[in-house]
Amino acid sequence: MPVSQEHPITDATLTIRVIKNFPYRTTKNVILHNLDLTTLTVGELKARVLEQVKTQPGFKAYRQFNGDSLKLYTKAHGTKTNNLIINMEDENEELMFTEDGKTLAEYGCEHETEISFFVMEDYLAFKANPEVIALF
Numbered sequence: 001m002p003v004s005q006e007h008p009i010t011d012a013t014l015t016i017r018v019i020k021n022f023p024y025r026t027t028k029n030v031i032l033h034n035l036d037l038t039t040l041t042v043g044e045l046k047a048r049v050l051e052q053v054k055t056q057p058g059f060k061a062y063r064q065f066n067g068d069s070l071k072l073y074t075k076a077h078g079t080k081t082n083n084l085i086i087n088m089e090d091e092n093e094e095l096m097f098t099e100d101g102k103t104l105a106e107y108g109c110e111h112e113t114e115i116s117f118f119v120m121e122d123y124l125a126f127k128a129n130p131e132v133i134a135l136f
Contacts, residue, residue: 007111009037014109016049017073019085019118020062022126023133027085028059030117037109042070043100049117069120070097076112086116088127 012035020026030052032045050067053059072095073087087095097107097115109115 009105009110011035012037012109012111012113014045014104015112015114016045017085017114017116018049018053018059018062018065018067019116019122020065022085022118022122023131025085025132028062030056035104037104040104041101042097042104042107045104045115046070046100046117065119067117067119069118069123071095071116071118071123072097072107072109073114073116075108075110075114086118086123088130 013031013033014035016030016032018028018030020028030049032048032052046067050065053062053065053067059065071086071093097104104113
């Protein structure tokens with residue numbers, strides 16, 4: 001049997017969960033390939049995702065989205081959170097990417113990490129009252 005090798009963080013794939021609306025769970029994923037997490041900063045990732053949102057045809061409803069915050073959702077083969085769009089299981093917000101100049105590797109990102117991208121003001125309102133609106 002072949003031995004599986006760990007994927008290098010210098011050639012990683014990330015899934016960014018662009019959250020438009022928390023109560024309605026409106027989210028769409030941006031998948032980025034061939035990223036060097038040792039050099040890609042939080043600020044550069046935000047800019048890259050915003051560019052995708054503004055230019056890709058599948059994001060027409062997201063054109064006015066102005067995300068300003070990133071938070072770790074899950075790592076590959078890690079445990080999933082109960083919330084479907086953002087990890088709310090950290091009391092002290094230790095999963096937030098707070099410094100735009102730090103690299104993603106410094107925040108512990110690996111190949112196939114999932115990250116939530118959102119507007120902080122919307123997140124704080126949802127965190128204060130985490131009601132989800134059912135559409136059925």
